[in-house]
Amino acid sequence: MEKENFTISVYTENNIGLLNRISAIFLKRHINLDSMTASQSEIKDVFRFTIAVKVTEEQVKKIVGQIEKQIEVIKAFYHKEEQIIYQETALFKVASKLLFEERQIQNVIKNSNSNIVTVTPEFFVLEKTGRRREVDALYRKLEPYGLMQFTRSGRIAVTKEKMHISKILENFAPEELL
Incomplete structure (x- = not known):
């Protein structure tokens, strides 16, 4: 089997x-x-x-x-x-300067249908809800910018x-x- x-x-x-x-x-x-x-x-x-x-x-x-x-x-x-019908949720913590200095990161956020949960002078937090492959895809796109923290829920x-x-x-x- x-x-x-x-x-x-x-x-x-x-x-x-x-x-x-x-x-x-x-x-x-x-x-x-x-x-x-x-x-x-x-x-x-x-x-x-x-x-x-x-x-x-x-x-x-x-x-x-x-x-x-x-x-x-x-x-x-x-x-x-x-x-x-299943989903999981992930949180991505990224340095705030990237939101303003890296134009591409704004496109990543928009194209991934993720939400900005909070913004501080030091960091911002994105929330992504979806299937595991969608969360993994956003992780791969954000990883080159340097993730400060990442966590995901279970299914x-x-x-x-x-x-x-x-x-x-x-x-x-x-x-x-x-």
């Missing part, structure tokens, strides 16, 4: 140590995470991990099965790239199809979760 990009969505209770146990599942299988994010989900008191990995479908099925065995995990799903994603997670949760602990 060929490796593909998968996004795993894990709906959980918010308990200490769960992140460690979930990451241990990947560690045991020698699988590197492309990204992992955690946030409140669409349901009160239910949290969501969004994990991006490149593995075979057989591997992702086993991983999701192992994740679901964790007591605090309510439900885990995996999705192929074409089943989701965030929603499915194209309706996920019936609310119905699934009704079967668990409706008084506590909904």
